[in-house]
Amino acid sequence: MSQPGPTAHADAAPSAPESDAHLLRAHAEQAFAAELAALAAQDDALRPPSWRLSPGAVVTYLLGGTLPDGTVVTPKYVGPRRLVEVAVATLATDRALLLLGVPGTAKTWVSEHLAAAVSGDSTLLVQGTAGTPEEAVRYGWNYARLIAEGPSAAALVPSPVMVAMREGKVARIEELTRIPSDVQDALITVLSEKSLPVPELGTEVQAVRGFTVIATANDRDRGVNELSSALRRRFSTVVLPLPATAEEEVSIVVQRVEQLGASLELPPVPDAVEEIRRVVTVFRELRGGRTEDGRTTLKQPSGTLSTAEAISVVVNGIALATHFGDGVLRAADTAAGVVGAVVRDPVADRVAWSEYLEAVVREREGWAHFYRAGREAAG
Numbered sequence: 001m002s003q004p005g006p007t008a009h010a011d012a013a014p015s016a017p018e019s020d021a022h023l024l025r026a027h028a029e030q031a032f033a034a035e036l037a038a039l040a041a042q043d044d045a046l047r048p049p050s051w052r053l054s055p056g057a058v059v060t061y062l063l064g065g066t067l068p069d070g071t072v073v074t075p076k077y078v079g080p081r082r083l084v085e086v087a088v089a090t091l092a093t094d095r096a097l098l099l100l101g102v103p104g105t106a107k108t109w110v111s112e113h114l115a116a117a118v119s120g121d122s123t124l125l126v127q128g129t130a131g132t133p134e135e136a137v138r139y140g141w142n143y144a145r146l147i148a149e150g151p152s153a154a155a156l157v158p159s160p161v162m163v164a165m166r167e168g169k170v171a172r173i174e175e176l177t178r179i180p181s182d183v184q185d186a187l188i189t190v191l192s193e194k195s196l197p198v199p200e201l202g203t204e205v206q207a208v209r210g211f212t213v214i215a216t217a218n219d220r221d222r223g224v225n226e227l228s229s230a231l232r233r234r235f236s237t238v239v240l241p242l243p244a245t246a247e248e249e250v251s252i253v254v255q256r257v258e259q260l261g262a263s264l265e266l267p268p269v270p271d272a273v274e275e276i277r278r279v280v281t282v283f284r285e286l287r288g289g290r291t292e293d294g295r296t297t298l299k300q301p302s303g304t305l306s307t308a309e310a311i312s313v314v315v316n317g318i319a320l321a322t323h324f325g326d327g328v329l330r331a332a333d334t335a336a337g338v339v340g341a342v343v344r345d346p347v348a349d350r351v352a353w354s355e356y357l358e359a360v361v362r363e364r365e366g367w368a369h370f371y372r373a374g375r376e377a378a379g
């Protein structure tokens, strides 16, 4: 499913693992196939049923480390080890895992990597929206076959959840709280009974050991579709925090920008750290409503200004520097992106931005270029 197998059409891309290189975005289990294989080969700890790795090796895959044979496992998630251990331990129980947090705290990212490490498959995904139908959680029908043959196993179109149950894998549900409550209710049966009845065929699908669900939800959506307490009880919740310190956030951005830049074939940019530190500082100060030295109180703009947004501002800046500049990331390359992220509401956010520029940026040593670029970009 994730890779063209030997039966793939003759015109399809070659099925060698190298063929992932042409993909705009490889799944985690493709991008990190070598690391996952090395971890599996050197993992002699106990593996829960159907797991590709032991819980300890899953944690190493997420947080990074060096294996006995010297293989370096890159860190995917930067954050408290305990939190990752709790998440992984939950997956080894019969409870599902709910990753909660503000936007841009790597909920989706962690869920993808956990599924890749545990099941070797991160693609069994349900995207939660207000319009997510019950078929996305249970099953649907191929209507042509249904009409021609009547209900049959061949006419049934399984949901990602049903496939995960059959194969003992992790199903991922994104933005759980946005899903309408009657569709959420369908999940309760799956999670409590570990079975999915198919009354049309007089059968049911019983989950194979190893089946579990990782859901993500946004803190800010709370109240849109409050999770029923019955559903909530089926999940253990792990809250992903914003990076604790500026240094931690800078290192996350540096690392992700390197990976994204490589996959977009952007050349490495020398000395980008200084600009990255500036973007991170601006975002942290504005989202916290005060300068890092604590002396100046700031108006908080309406946008989230998360780590994820800092990453995309920097990647955009690098594309500008590469194609229209001299290949060095400069204040002028990031300023437009920063302003775009900060000024979401044209009135209130613009005021917040210009106050920040005049009161903070203007006075800072070494920030003169950024001050000018920030003024120009705001128009």
Ligand SMILES: Nc1ncnc2c1ncn2[C@@H]1O[C@H](COP(=O)(O)OP(=O)(O)O)[C@@H](O)[C@H]1O
Pocket (backbone or CB within 6 Å): 076, 077, 078, 079, 101, 102, 103, 104, 105, 106, 107, 108, 109, 110, 216, 243, 252, 256, 307, 308, 311
């Ligand atoms: N603590 C972190 N460690 C590693 N990457 C992070 C961290 N926080 C944010 N990111 C990066 O931010 C990006 C977006 O995260 P995402 O999973 O989409 O956020 P969410 O689902 O919480 O809104 C990802 O590329 C991820 O690598």
Ligand SMILES: [Mg+2]
Pocket (backbone or CB within 6 Å): 107, 108, 109, 216
């Ligand atoms: Mg997400």
